[in-house]
Amino acid sequence: MMDGDAGLTKVQVITTDHPLHSQALELRARVLLEPIGYSIERFHGEYSGLEERFEQFVAVIDHPKGRRVIGTACLLAHYPERGVGKLMQMAVDPQRRGEGIGRELIANLERRAFGELGLRALFCHAQLSAVPFYEKMGWRVVGPEFSEAGIPHRRMEFSPGEDPAGPAA
Numbered sequence: 768m769m770d771g772d773a774g775l776t777k778v779q780v781i782t783t784d785h786p787l788h789s790q791a792l793e794l795r796a797r798v799l800l801e802p803i804g805y806s807i808e809r810f811h812g813e814y815s816g817l818e819e820r821f822e823q824f825v826a827v828i829d830h831p832k833g834r835r836v837i838g839t840a841c842l843l844a845h846y847p848e849r850g851v852g853k854l855m856q857m858a859v860d861p862q863r864r865g866e867g868i869g870r871e872l873i874a875n876l877e878r879r880a881f882g883e884l885g886l887r888a889l890f891c892h893a894q895l896s897a898v899p900f901y902e903k904m905g906w907r908v909v910g911p912e913f914s915e916a917g918i919p920h921r922r923m924e925f926s927p928g929e930d931p932a933g934p935a936a
Contacts, residue, residue, distance in 0.1 A: 776828055777826070777828075778824055781824075787836050794858050795807065795858050799856060803917060820846075821841040821855070822844065822879065823840075826838030837860045840855075841857070843855055850886055854873075854876060855891065857891070877889065890922060890923060892913075894920055898923065904925070906924060908921050908922070909924045
């Protein structure tokens with residue numbers, strides 16, 4: 768188990784059989800999928816087998832009614848090739864944005880990807896509104912804008928030790 772702190776938030780990695788997995792799915796559906804007319808069932812149908820391959824990071828708080836998932840990010844390691852990973856399905860509860868939860872999820876995911884799995888690079892498809900967040904984390908935009916699920920996105924990449932401005936001229 769991997770832990771990180773953003774205030775009273777704990778970040779951990781869960782599997783599909785973990786008791787918090789249903790909360791993570793609900794958060795992903797509510798924040799990412801439902802606004803574009805998707806359901807988690809449709810996501811699973813279109814990306815069959817992906818859920819089982821994810822390393823799912825969740826940000827959890829202790830709540831009077833039990834532990835609550837307030838953020839999630841999924842790592843698909845060795846995709847599309849060995850040594851590369853894709854960050855997918857990152858979501859933070861809208862009421863908790865601005866508290867550093869996304870930064871903590873990314874930091875834990877990067878530590879796992881580069882420090883434990885030995886990946887050389889990560890990438891994601893970021894909605895345009897999320898591009899500044901990733902840039903602050905040291906990720907860089909690569910390539911033109913494109914549409915995914917009817918929403919404009921940019922490909923973002925990160926490699927440890929790389930200058931976010933790109934190669935020197």
